[in-house]
Amino acid sequence: MKFLSRQEEIVLLSIWHLKGNAYGVTIREHISELTGKYWSIGAIYVPLDRLWEKGLVETYQGPAEKKRGGRSKRYYQITPEGMKLLQEIKQVQKVFWKGFPKVMAE
Amino acid sequence: MRRATDGPPRLAQRLLQRFCGPRNRPIIAGDFAEIHGDLLERRGRTVADLWYWGQVIKSFPAFVRNAFFWSLVMFRNYLIVFGRNFSRHRLVSLINLGGLALGMGCCLLISLWVLDELGYDRFHASAERLVRIESDESYSGTVRHGIGTPIPLAAAMEKEIPEVEYATRFSRFGGLQLAIGETSFFEESVFAADPSFLGMFSFPLFGGNPETALSSPLSILITKRMAEKYFAGADPVGKTIRAENRFDLTVTGVLGNPPANSTLQFDWIVPFVFVESRLQRMPEGWVNAVSTYARLRPGASSAIVAGKIDALVRPHLGPGEKNTYSAMPLTRLHLFFQTGRGLLERAVDYVYVYSLIGLFVLLIACINFTNLSTARSAERAREIGLRKVVGANRGNLIRQFYGEALIIVTAALAIAVGMTALLLPSFNAVTRKQLSWGVLAAPGTLAAMAGIVLLTVLLSGSYPAVFLSRLRPAGILRGNRGAGFGKASFRKALVVAQFAMSILLLIGTFAVLGQTRFLQTADIGFDRDRLILLPLRGDVAKSFEALKTEFSRLPGIGGVTAMSRRPNMIGDFADDADWEGKDPGRRIRVVFASVEYDFVETVGLKLAAGRDFSPDRPAERESGFLVNEEMARLVDRPNALGARLSLLGRQGTIIGVVKNFHFQPLDQKIEPLVLLPAPNANWLGNIVVRLGPGDQGAALAGLKDAWKRVLPGYPCEYFFVNEDFARFYQRENQMGRLLKFFTALAVAIACLGLFGLASFIAEQRTKEIGIRKVLGASVTNIVFDLSKESGLLALAACLPAWPAAYLLTRAWLNGFAYRTNPGWPVFVLAGLAAGAIAFATAGWQSLKAARANPAETLKYE
Numbered sequence: 008m009k010f011l012s013r014q015e016e017i018v019l020l021s022i023w024h025l026k027g028n029a030y031g032v033t034i035r036e037h038i039s040e041l042t043g044k045y046w047s048i049g050a051i052y053v054p055l056d057r058l059w060e061k062g063l064v065e066t067y068q069g070p071a072e073k074k075r076g077g078r079s080k081r082y083y084q085i086t087p088e089g090m091k092l093l094q095e096i097k098q099v100q101k102v103f104w105k106g107f108p109k110v111m112a113e
Numbered sequence: 114m115r116r117a118t119d120g121p122p123r124l125a126q127r128l129l130q131r132f133c134g135p136r137n138r139p140i141i142a143g144d145f146a147e148i149h150g151d152l153l154e155r156r157g158r159t160v161a162d163l164w165y166w167g168q169v170i171k172s173f174p175a176f177v178r179n180a181f182f183w184s185l186v187m188f189r190n191y192l193i194v195f196g197r198n199f200s201r202h203r204l205v206s207l208i209n210l211g212g213l214a215l216g217m218g219c220c221l222l223i224s225l226w227v228l229d230e231l232g233y234d235r236f237h238a239s240a241e242r243l244v245r246i247e248s249d250e251s252y253s254g255t256v257r258h259g260i261g262t263p264i265p266l267a268a269a270m271e272k273e274i275p276e277v278e279y280a281t282r283f284s285r286f287g288g289l290q291l292a293i294g295e296t297s298f299f300e301e302s303v304f305a306a307d308p309s310f311l312g313m314f315s316f317p318l319f320g321g322n323p324e325t326a327l328s329s330p331l332s333i334l335i336t337k338r339m340a341e342k343y344f345a346g347a348d349p350v351g352k353t354i355r356a357e358n359r360f361d362l363t364v365t366g367v368l369g370n371p372p373a374n375s376t377l378q379f380d381w382i383v384p385f386v387f388v389e390s391r392l393q394r395m396p397e398g399w400v401n402a403v404s405t406y407a408r409l410r411p412g413a414s415s416a417i418v419a420g421k422i423d424a425l426v427r428p429h430l431g432p433g434e435k436n437t438y439s440a441m442p443l444t445r446l447h448l449f450f451q452t453g454r455g456l457l458e459r460a461v462d463y464v465y466v467y468s469l470i471g472l473f474v475l476l477i478a479c480i481n482f483t484n485l486s487t488a489r490s491a492e493r494a495r496e497i498g499l500r501k502v503v504g505a506n507r508g509n510l511i512r513q514f515y516g517e518a519l520i521i522v523t524a525a526l527a528i529a530v531g532m533t534a535l536l537l538p539s540f541n542a543v544t545r546k547q548l549s550w551g552v553l554a555a556p557g558t559l560a561a562m563a564g565i566v567l568l569t570v571l572l573s574g575s576y577p578a579v580f581l582s583r584l585r586p587a588g589i590l591r592g593n594r595g596a597g598f599g600k601a602s603f604r605k606a607l608v609v610a611q612f613a614m615s616i617l618l619l620i621g622t623f624a625v626l627g628q629t630r631f632l633q634t635a636d637i638g639f640d641r642d643r644l645i646l647l648p649l650r651g652d653v654a655k656s657f658e659a660l661k662t663e664f665s666r667l668p669g670i671g672g673v674t675a676m677s678r679r680p681n682m683i684g685d686f687a688d689d690a691d692w693e694g695k696d697p698g699r700r701i702r703v704v705f706a707s708v709e710y711d712f713v714e715t716v717g718l719k720l721a722a723g724r725d726f727s728p729d730r731p732a733e734r735e736s737g738f739l740v741n742e743e744m745a746r747l748v749d750r751p752n753a754l755g756a757r758l759s760l761l762g763r764q765g766t767i768i769g770v771v772k773n774f775h776f777q778p779l780d781q782k783i784e785p786l787v788l789l790p791a792p793n794a795n796w797l798g799n800i801v802v803r804l805g806p807g808d809q810g811a812a813l814a815g816l817k818d819a820w821k822r823v824l825p826g827y828p829c830e831y832f833f834v835n836e837d838f839a840r841f842y843q844r845e846n847q848m849g850r851l852l853k854f855f856t857a858l859a860v861a862i863a864c865l866g867l868f869g870l871a872s873f874i875a876e877q878r879t880k881e882i883g884i885r886k887v888l889g890a891s892v893t894n895i896v897f898d899l900s901k902e903s904g905l906l907a908l909a910a911c912l913p914a915w916p917a918a919y920l921l922t923r924a925w926l927n928g929f930a931y932r933t934n935p936g937w938p939v940f941v942l943a944g945l946a947a948g949a950i951a952f953a954t955a956g957w958q959s960l961k962a963a964r965a966n967p968a969e970t971l972k973y974e
Binding site for chain 1: 120121126139140141142143144145146147148150168171172175
């Protein structure tokens, strides 16, 4: 089983969440909302490129849009391997997190 | 900031694009644009733009880190490797450097020359609108092109042709005798011009009003150098100069010296009205007699102006006369329509020839570089292999090798600039240019240098870069040396090319030198040794008879006569001739010259029939003509003697026929010529004196004394006809000398390359030579074996070189009506010389290798 960095994991999960509408801007917004922290664009693209290299996501090009200065979007989609890996990670994590208290016992 | 849409700031966009990696470029830019748009909607333009710029600034450090840091690291590595290679093969590297420096130095010198030639007359403020009016006179069958135009043309053009802003006559009229205070002197470089002259050209005027400086007939403008010469620091403006002992001219201004690259060269300018009204009787009507220059209005077409001039002149032409005019741009005059020697020369041909020579020399040097680099490829193959293995792609390697070429070429340029600076004074002396060291920093020169560097890097570095970067690491690293050893056949082809160019230059040099020698030594139909000319200026001509009497009495004088111009350059004064039996429909102009008694004998012409003019037959002074054989042929009678002829309004008969002689430079055919006795002293320009055998110095001293006795107050000047010849063929002489220099250099550079290559090959084959020697080969065997190839390559170079040389020399020689063609021995000799030089160069190097003790060479591992 491959391991993912925490960032990669978060990005991959966001892509799954966003379903068909996952591209740079939406992924960043999604993550920023959920974590409550500022994520720079670079912080999104580095893990995205890495995921792509590992074959966990695939991309397709959208049409050019006026809103984007005539440039197109690159949409991301999880590949079956990506889905499989996410499931495995969830499995493993469940085992690791089992019994962890929700509230710290003082 | 201007922007087309509501998008982010343009500059910021462009920067951001630059900073992003190429894969993500459009996508990321799109994301940024979208976020920017979002912010724009929610928080306004300022926030959005600020945010965008913030992104740009944030991405900058990473970009710098990626782009520069790593390339700096690699660059340092390239430099180290370059330095190691340079010092490991010091000889070959120095040959490369030296060859390139020599080649580029040549190129630089030639560029300076070419730039100077191309820059003629461009210093005028509106140079592109200045034109010279030129004329074409049609006669039966021939058109004579010249720069003569009608005297009233300039004024008429200014008045009648709206496209003409200014027009001026500008003509030299034979010089003036001038006097400032007590000093009297004669100046030739005196021109007559109209007031418009100062308005249309950009010759600076000091201490005078350009509007009025030429308005009053009794005014004169002088150049700075003349002001310094005759007024020694004092301000000449307002001073009086006496001309021809009759007219008091006031200096109305001092003109800046005409720059060396100006077609118009003058030292004194007087108003044309002065010459016209007081000094000389001008031909009447609309005869083509003076030069006319004009400045057109912006946008005016010179063709239309020329058409309008034709229309202006047409009503004034006599029946049967057909003259047309053209307006030649001033900036093209020097290159295309020079009026030297009384004919039109194309300097641009010499620009092409010299550029070609420069390119050849540079190419030869570049080939050295290419050959030596690829020959060494075996040495570098491992480095290349390793670089590829650790991840260098072809682009990196190509850049590396171009970079190495650039370093060497830049170093060579520094040497070349130094060399050029050192050679500049001698180069000026040969080419008669006045290039100063300042031109080395002129923008044109810097551009030329950049061009030369770029060209050299491309020419010399391309093959090594492409070839070396293509090597396959697997083969090299396995130790398969053969795979990386460069294509020997390609190197051979390049050596052949080098020698072909050298042979071409050699043959060209032989041809040019042969023709120059021919021009100066050819039989021109009269004896030019010990023949001197004394210019008769102004009033001096009136004393010719007295001078002749005095001169004839002196010992060591073989003969004395006088004539309008010079026997070797009679000029192109011509008039319509008519004779018995001439087809009345044909209009034929014939060149004429006026002469004095004893002309035939003094100059040394040979009479084909009849006799010379003689004081014993005074009637012939009014009605006799001497003609040359060409003219006799034109008259076309079994015996031209006694034929009636009329010329210049004189009716007379032909009393003698002289054998043809060259009264024009040898690039022109001998034309029909008529000699007639000078109607008065104004027709005489030079005394011609033949010195006898005996002491030349004493004879000259005698002449000077006699002159002083007759004309105390007038300086005695003289020159030898032979010197005049050298001046005539300056351009050819110059080309001969430059070609000699550049050819020697080209051959030397080619040999340098061959030397490097031979030493390299000898080094490669050290072991082989050792084994051969052990097996019994003699030193001679080995030397011959190693160097015969070089000799053969040089001989093979003859194949392309011969036809090219034949065509090029023929094209150049075709410009001369009389010429020597280089015979086949010249071609063979050039080829053999190249072969021998190549053989010797390679042989010398292989001798060293062949002499080595095999015991030493074979144990080196």
